[in-house]
Amino acid sequence: MLQRLYDWVDERVDITPLWRDIADHEVPEHVNPAHHFSAFVYCFGGLTFFVTVIQILSGMFLTMYYVPDIENAWKSVYYLQREVAYGQIVRGMHHWGASLVIVMLFLHTLRVFFQGAYKKPRELNWVIGVLLFFVMLGLGFTGYLLPWDNKAYFATQVGLEIAAATPLIGDEIRTLLAGDPSIVGAQTLTRFFAIHVFFLPAALFGLMAFHFILIRKQGISGPL
Amino acid sequence: MHRGKGMKFVGDSRVTAEQKANLPKDYSEYPGRTEAFWPNFLLKEWLVGSVFLIGFLILTAAHPSPLEQQADPTNAGYIPLPDWYFLFLYQFLKYQFAGGDYIVLGAIVMPGLAFGALLLAPFLDPGPERRPTKRPIAVSLMMLGVIATFWLTYESVSEADYEMRSEEYGVNIEAVESEIDKSGPGWAAYEANCLSCHGDALQGQGNYPALMDTERSIEEIKDIAVNGVGSMPAGIFNGSDEELQQLAEFIKNAGSGGGSEGGESSEGGSSEESSSEGESSEGESSEEGSSEEGSSSEE
Numbered sequence: 154m155l156q157r158l159y160d161w162v163d164e165r166v167d168i169t170p171l172w173r174d175i176a177d178h179e180v181p182e183h184v185n186p187a188h189h190f191s192a193f194v195y196c197f198g199g200l201t202f203f204v205t206v207i208q209i210l211s212g213m214f215l216t217m218y219y220v221p222d223i224e225n226a227w228k229s230v231y232y233l234q235r236e237v238a239y240g241q242i243v244r245g246m247h248h249w250g251a252s253l254v255i256v257m258l259f260l261h262t263l264r265v266f267f268q269g270a271y272k273k274p275r276e277l278n279w280v281i282g283v284l285l286f287f288v289m290l291g292l293g294f295t296g297y298l299l300p301w302d303n304k305a306y307f308a309t310q311v312g313l314e315i316a317a318a319t320p321l322i323g324d325e326i327r328t329l330l331a332g333d334p335s336i337v338g339a340q341t342l343t344r345f346f347a348i349h350v351f352f353l354p355a356a357l358f359g360l361m362a363f364h365f366i367l368i369r370k371q372g373i374s375g376p377l
Numbered sequence: 378m379h380r381g382k383g384m385k386f387v388g389d390s391r392v393t394a395e396q397k398a399n400l401p402k403d404y405s406e407y408p409g410r411t412e413a414f415w416p417n418f419l420l421k422e423w424l425v426g427s428v429f430l431i432g433f434l435i436l437t438a439a440h441p442s443p444l445e446q447q448a449d450p451t452n453a454g455y456i457p458l459p460d461w462y463f464l465f466l467y468q469f470l471k472y473q474f475a476g477g478d479y480i481v482l483g484a485i486v487m488p489g490l491a492f493g494a495l496l497l498a499p500f501l502d503p504g505p506e507r508r509p510t511k512r513p514i515a516v517s518l519m520m521l522g523v524i525a526t527f528w529l530t531y532e533s534v535s536e537a538d539y540e541m542r543s544e545e546y547g548v549n550i551e552a553v554e555s556e557i558d559k560s561g562p563g564w565a566a567y568e569a570n571c572l573s574c575h576g577d578a579l580q581g582q583g584n585y586p587a588l589m590d591t592e593r594s595i596e597e598i599k600d601i602a603v604n605g606v607g608s609m610p611a612g613i614f615n616g617s618d619e620e621l622q623q624l625a626e627f628i629k630n631a632g633s634g635g636g637s638e639g640g641e642s643s644e645g646g647s648s649e650e651s652s653s654e655g656e657s658s659e660g661e662s663s664e665e666g667s668s669e670e671g672s673s674s675e676e
Contacts, residue, residue, distance in 0.1 A: 180418040182409030187421055196425055203426055207433070227447035231548070234444060241441050246433070248442030253433065255462045266498065266519055269507030276499035283496045290462070297460050303546055303583075306448035307457035315470070318484045337450070377508055 174369070183376035195373070197261035204254040205361070211247040212350070219299065221346035223339045226301035251293055258286055270374040278367040285360045288353055295349040301342060309345070310337050445546045446582060454584035455546070458537055465526045468533035491522060545583065563627020566620045570602065570613060571628075579631050584608070588628050598625040 163169055182188050184195040218237060220229040233240040262282070265271055271279035298309040317327040324334055330348075332340025412418050459467050466488060470476040475483025494501060502515040509516045557564070557578060567579075574585045581587035591598070599621050605611040614621060 176415035178414050179411035180414050181411050245437035245442045249437055267509050271499045279499050301448045302445035303455050304445045307455050308459040311457045315484045318480045
């Protein structure tokens, strides 16, 4: 039954190559930890993706309770943490995942750098990877404000002051991010929420798609 | 397989005229024991992922994510601290040559150069050689960057007093959820003299200590209220000796497990969010019980 359904769709839209292209490739020996344990360094990229998926899923569930408003943001997080079933676990996963994804990205970057895997023809994928790193740091920065506790508030104030130190367009950047040239308040919270939940994830998905397509196109770099 | 130009389609559709099986690519350039990604390698990857997930969940369960008191822009005594992965920059800007008058240098130029170089690494290090030993400049610059980042982070962490922070800035759940007698004269005296600093649930905030479960005696409390202690100035208390006595008794009894002045259970006590300083006292979130709303709107 399932097979016939698949065949019916496949006959019309030719979906087989879509997934066979992902499924059918050989994994070379030098990246396979089953053959060389030291190849575990090749896991960092995949684990970064794994934690990113955890972040997306836990974040989706967090927005079911979170209220991006200065009156209720902290209360909704507190409520989530104290009252909602498994709320503490979901928020914990998102909180610790945010740190872990940075750790994994850092290790992945170091692996690629020290192996010289960014050399021709993979220059473009390195650039995309570093942009992904920046997007992740941006997600970390904007996500830090959302619980609206003192630590979030004052760290964001410092962060915005650093952004405002940019010559010529500093104040404009600050206003764009915070919604006001001097106040960190209701506007800042809604803007950070929008950036954290819509703008940066959109950039993240686009860049990740590029990153993976290029890996499939170019294959993994050879052994040293 | 045909790609791009010259590819033939059936009619005007996107279905290729020639259907070929997508055969696994030849990995003859990497001789050795290759393995099919699907399903062999993916099964092993799944195992690694599972072990990783278990470790991650243990971390999550063992360390609940922190939440400090609700943001209070008027809290002047708060020492800001970013998340750990920004600490290196935060620490860097503390140095004389990178902060203050040189903020553009420290906050924009130097990080810009470092991250710009990282972004453009393939073009700054264009040679064909991949081995770290064969490209000493790129590798040593990266090492320098990594060591500097680690060292700055370490310096920042050792300067920050995390124990103090979690004690002073964290939400004191016990204080938040314990009941305070707000019907007696002691509360009135507290509200008039102490609440603005020590909070509406005696939980303290910033540099102001919590007054819950104090170990001081009534006489000591009276003395502190009048003469101050530490950084608390003298003359905070304004009122009669009788009010002073009521205040001291109120503080002594607050949070000591009930039975203070009798009326404890009649009032809803402080709700969890009323602990969260000034601005939260209006507009309770609807998730919380409405009985608690009454008590905090009195304040």
